[in-house]
Amino acid sequence: MDVRHLDLLRELADRGTLTAVATATHRTPSAVSQQLRAAEREAGMPLVEPHGRGVRLTRAGLLLSEGAVDVATALARVRAQLDTLRDAPVGTVTIGALPSAAEVLVPELLARLEGSGLLVTLDDFDVAESDFARLAADHDIVIGHTITGDAPEGSAHLHHRTLAEEPLDVALPVDHHLARRRHLTPELVVGERWVGVPEGYPFDTVLVAMENATGRRIERIQRLRDNRVVEAMVAHGLGIALLPRFTTRPRAGVVSKPLVGVRAARRIVALSRRDVAQRVAVRSVLDLLADIGARASR
Amino acid sequence: MDVRHLDLLRELADRGTLTAVATATHRTPSAVSQQLRAAEREAGMPLVEPHGRGVRLTRAGLLLSEGAVDVATALARVRAQLDTLRDAPVGTVTIGALPSAAEVLVPELLARLEGSGLLVTLDDFDVAESDFARLAADHDIVIGHTITGDAPEGSAHLHHRTLAEEPLDVALPVDHHLARRRHLTPELVVGERWVGVPEGYPFDTVLVAMENATGRRIERIQRLRDNRVVEAMVAHGLGIALLPRFTTRPRAGVVSKPLVGVRAARRIVALSRRDVAQRVAVRSVLDLLADIGARASR
DNA sequence: GAGACACTTAAGGTGCACTACATGGACGTT
DNA sequence: AACGTCCATGTAGTGCACCTTAAGTGTCTC
Secondary structure, three states, rough: OHHHHHHHHHHHHOOOOHHHHHHHOOOHHHHHHHHHHHHHHHHHOOOEEEEEEEEEEHHHHHHHHHHHHHHHHHHHHHHHHHHHHHHOOOEEEEEEEOOOHHHHHHHHHHHHHHOOEEEEEEEOOOHHHHHHHHHOOOOOOOEHHHOOOOOOOOOOOOOEEEEEEEEEEEEOOOOOOOOOOOEOHHHHHHOOEEOOOOOOOHHHHHHHHHHHHHHOEEEEEOOOOOOOHHHHHOOOOOOEEEEEOOOOOOOOOOEEEOOOOOOOEEEEEEEEOOOOEEEHHHHHHHHHHHHHHHOOOO | OOOHHHHHHHHHHHHHHHHHHHHHOOOOHHHHHHHHHHHHHHHHOEEEEOOOOEEEHHHHHHHHHHHHHHHHHHHHHHHHHHHOOOOOOOEEEEEEOOOOHHHHHHHHHHHHOOOOOEEEEEEEEEEHHHHHHHHHHOEEEEEEEEOOOOOOOOOOOOOEEEEEEEEEEEEEEOOOOOOOOOOOOOOHHHOEEEEEEOHHHHHHHHHHHHHHHHHHOOOOEEEEEOOOHHHHHHHHHOEEEEEEEEOOOEEEEEEEEEOOOOEEEEEEEEOOOOOOOOOOHHHHHHHHHHHHHHOOOO
């Protein structure tokens, strides 16, 4: 089996279409198609089959795409061992992160990497929990978050590492009738007007949990992504909202109160493809991120 | 890291010289030399250094050659999984075996493989115990033997599987003065004239053990490899000898007696490179050999 | 010092993977 | 039903990676 063919199948499993693979690997779809045929000739059986407008992996293709991860990991481990013979890790690490985590973690990361041979490029996005895993195809490290479990939904096949645990507090206008309480409960807040997040976004699962616990529906007057915008809405008395404790800067007109009686904390997690996680440069950056994350959580 | 470069380094670690690698891979030494330079360029550091007339792996080269085994194994595992999707194992398996083991195992193996898609080619040789491991570079399966441990000397890095345990008996001329005993001890036989094997050959370690146990030297009138020749020598009353119990056919003029008081048994072992051992065809043949070996030992 | 051996370098040929471009099927829209 | 979009594939031509041949250099043995 040719490793290039295996990589192609892995990419195809990740991205779904030949065209997407071609774009990602800087080739024309024709080249990818030809390589795929070569792989099938070598395997002696079909690896893809037509499906709608595109193709779908056959059972054999799926098997190879899975095995490809093991091969890529073994290969990356060799490279990592070689890198340890060098003086210091060198190279470029691409990070994709959700803004509220990047804001805290990445500036200090870049400061600490100053003068080392490591270069970091940052891309930011705010997506649904289940989309973080998909982004690992395009970034060495994806910094995402989850409320529910150890790692974001759909990232079981990826290397994951927890960078921080961060409580979610309820942000209220200073003149709100609940603003003087020490902490809040689902029963107290479920009747309020909320500034929420789009469906499928981690914070929403907390609201859903409160709906389930109390049996009442929560009114979401808006569904927003950017926490700055959310803060501004709260400051103007338009509603209350969940905001992460450490990454929210104090702001005039807004107070935050802990929420008890429901699990209200997010886990900030770094995701990488298993083979990518073997790279010395990537491991170094992950170590730094974990350290910065631990400090940021006090 | 390019897998071809890693394979080259693994071969180089196995065979020692570029020329040997070139011969084994059906290329000219020049091609190998050029590929090695390409690998060094990619690794960014020297992988070999001049040593005498030839070259020697550097620390980095050694590291890569070891990692290459893991990569090749992962790759072979993928291929093996793919092969399980096929109806039955297909392909050619090359076996190198010592004659006394091949005689018992291989004819039945070939008979059982009749009609299957598996082809077996056999090469036979009788070498010192420490040479079996080296031969695994040229054969998918090497059938060797050892007296001392689990696997022949120097084969720790190889996949090994025990096919049979076979006691070694003392072969005597029928009219020998010890020929009517039920069994023999080192003290009884150490003064006899022996037909031995070359130094370093497994059977010799039994004689050496007897020399150590009794403090006396054993007289070896000949050092021979082929057991048929040894039997003939014994039948003519020229000396006594150690012969394996199951693979020695009864012969007029010779009787065999168990030897007690010293470990006198050989272990027949199949050796394969770890990646080769993953191949479905190879695994099938190994399973058959183990089964045949178990039956042959009653 | 001659010869054998192991590796290296230079020059030239071959095959394979790529690009560019054209074709054709599947799906959604109007 | 007609059209536009998306996706995959076939053909022809090009460039590079890898090979071979040929002619070296350095090292060991006799």
